[in-house]
Amino acid sequence: MSYPSNYPLFHQEGAAAYGQYPNSGPPPPPLNNYPGFSAYNVNQYDVGFSGFNPYGVPVHPQAQAPWAVPGYQMPMLQQMHQQSVQAPGQFQPQIMEMPTTSLLKSVDAHAMHDQIKHQMQMFQTISDMYRSGQDPSEKKPEEIIAKAEDDATPVTADSVRKCMADEDINLKVKAEMKRVFVAELLRRQAVSGTFELTEGTVKPFRRYEAGDPVAAWYSKNRGEDKTGQAWDPECDCEYLRDAMKGLGTNDDAIILVVSTRCNQQRQELKDMFKTLYGRDLIKDIKGELSGDYKELVMALFVAPAEYDAWCIKEAIYGLGTDEQALVEILLTRTNEQIKEIRQTYPNVVHKKKTAKASQFEKDIRDDTSGDFKKLLISASMGKRYEISHEKLSQAVQEVVNPDDGSGTGMFEVNYRLLSDQAKAKNEAQQLYKAGEKRWGTDEETFNRIFSSRDYYQLRTIWDEYVKLTQRDILNSVDRETSGDLRAGLRAIVMNIRSRPMFFAEKLRDAMKGLGTDERTLIRIIVSRSEIDMVQIKECFLQLTKKTLWRWIKEDTSFNFKKLLQALVGKN
Structure with a gap:
């Protein structure tokens, strides 16, 4: 299955500006033939470049993200889920608990709240499509998701119950809900390896709001009011060109644009800048900036x-x-x-x-x-x-109301069906024999299992390992391996258990103590800003008891600090 990208085809001829790509300094400019499909894009269905998204669906001016459903405070379905897990009696609870550490269980509980809100919007959108005579099954899942995210109609528990009361379309809606949900989960797997919702701090820039600096500049210098209008790369390019003309540089203007436009929009800015001025935007910016600040800006344009x-x-x-x-x-x-x-x-x-x-x-x-x-x-x-499409389809189950056994129209993953319990016990035993049970370590067994099994099978293996050895797998990795191999195996465990926590630890280590590892800061913040930086910030706060924004403020300086803070966000 192919996944549409936020990063379209583009052409760039500025490679010579970087010489021979030295082992220090800014990253290279883009290649001429970057692929048109990418698994790096978490904003898959939420892109507003030049006023449209990849599927040709008009961008609603008040489109809501899937985790921000207006007018809905306490999800009815989350209560049903909790009751179904806890309540004994006639209806057997669906075991949805993910095999992980207690930290990830807490993260998963929070994700459950977001997931249900997402599905409620989807349920209403599909119901409305059937009522209007459209057949959602004839559309691609990503088109339906885009429509649901662009739908500004408030969703409430009552509105979902009303949709479900129409028996003529209820079964069709549920079947379509499952189809779209499975497709979305597979997309998430391609982006993050798991089925959890993630959110970046940098999102596609939709439109110019009142007081926007670009709109204000355009009104003053071009006599045209852009307030309320969709993003226009030409406006941004004129604003950037003015910021770099003459003596000095308006760094605040550069920071504003690069921190509030997504990567795909930055790619479009480079083409538009060359079209308008016959100049290379990357060369111009590089000539105006220096140090870590320059490297950070260059990285954002790749x-x-x-x-x-x-x-x-x-x-x-x-x-x-x-x-x-x-x-x-x-x-x-x-x-x-x-x-x-x-x-x-x-x-x-x-x-x-x-x-x-x-x-x-x-x-x-x-x-x-x-x-x-x-x-x-x-x-x-x-x-x-x-996880294959077939296995995932079997594991995706409808959430059942424990009071009467009726379906709710919402779906979630029964994680126990994703893993092979017998095989997990067997491979936990193999890890035990390769490490704790013998003199020395059979590193090949660790490599074979850690490098090949899917995320959910490994989580189950590591849970079985604890039961067998009374040790956490990380404890055994520390005891049985050393050096770079230990660092690599630890990274696999931490990444699969909770990738946001893994990167939160790396960011903390890059700034704690004397000195700062600026390159690691740049690498992580740039690469995760559109994927899961919101979750990384939450984990960072749990880890250090201070926000990432505050750590950056205290550990970096000048424009480098301002741009990093703009990328991660204060809230």
Whole structure:
């Protein structure tokens, strides 16, 4: 299945501005043939570039995100879910509990609230389509999701009950709900490896609100009021050009634009800037900025897969190896994202030569060693098992009202059906025999299981491991391995248990103590800003008892600090 991208085809001729892509300084400009489909996009159905989204559905001026349903405070269905799990009696509870740590269970409970609100909007939209004579089953799931997100009609528990009361269409709506829900879950798996809802702090810029600096500048200098109108890349380009003309630079203008437009919109700005002025926006910005601030801005103008590929190249080429960067990227990206990196990487390294498809794996093999090398090579294949459409369809079940056994029209995942319990017990035993039970460690067994099993099977294996050994898997990894291999195995465990917490820890480590690891700060904030930065911030607050915004304020300075803070957001 292909997944539409926020990052369209584009053409850029500014490669010469970066010389030979040195191992320090800003990342390279975009390639000429970046693929038209990407698994890096969490804003899959929420894109407003030039006033339209990838599916041709008009962008409603008051479109709501799936987690922001107006007029609905306490989800009826969440109460039903809690009762069905807790209540004994005639109706057997559906076991929906995910095999994880207590922290992730808490995160999952919060996601349940958001998921139900999302589905309530979907339920009403599909019901309305049937009532108006449309057949939702003839449309692609992503088109229905886009329509639901653009629908500004308030959703309440009463409105959902009213939809369900129409028996003629109720069964059709439920079948369509499941079809769309399964498709959306598979999309999330391609973006994050799991089925949890995530949210970025940087979203597509929809329209110019009252008081917007770009709209104010355009009104003053062009005599045209843009307030309330859809985003116009030409306006942004004129605003940026004015910010860089003459002596000095209006850094506030640059920070405003790059921090409030999504990556796809930044790509469109580069093309529009060259169309309007015959100038390269990247060259102009690079000539005006310096230091970490310049590197951060340059990173924001690079397509995601290409930026990951560049970071891997930087970690390998030159003196020494940045093992932390390799671990952070290769062991946290999904299969689809790894495939995009593999496709892009040869052109990043050999921009003036014919790209070699094998370059990615060869560079990793030549620059690392031992069991750590094997772990990275396994990850670089992008072949980890994933939940199939068939298995997921069987695991997606309707939430049942425990009072009368009636269906609610809402769906959730029965996580127990995603994993093979018998196989999990067997492989937990294999891990035990490979580590705790023997003298020395059979690293190959750890590599085989950790690198190939899907996220939900690994969560089950690790739960079984605790029952068998009375140790958490992380404790055994620390005891049985060392060095880079231990760091890699730990990254896999933390990433699969809770990716936001993994990145929250990395951000904390980049800023704590004396000095700051600016490159890690840039790499994480740029790469996660449109995927799961909202969840990373929540985990960071739990971890440090201070907000990420506050840590950045106290640990960085000047325009670098202002842009980082703008990307992560204060709230």
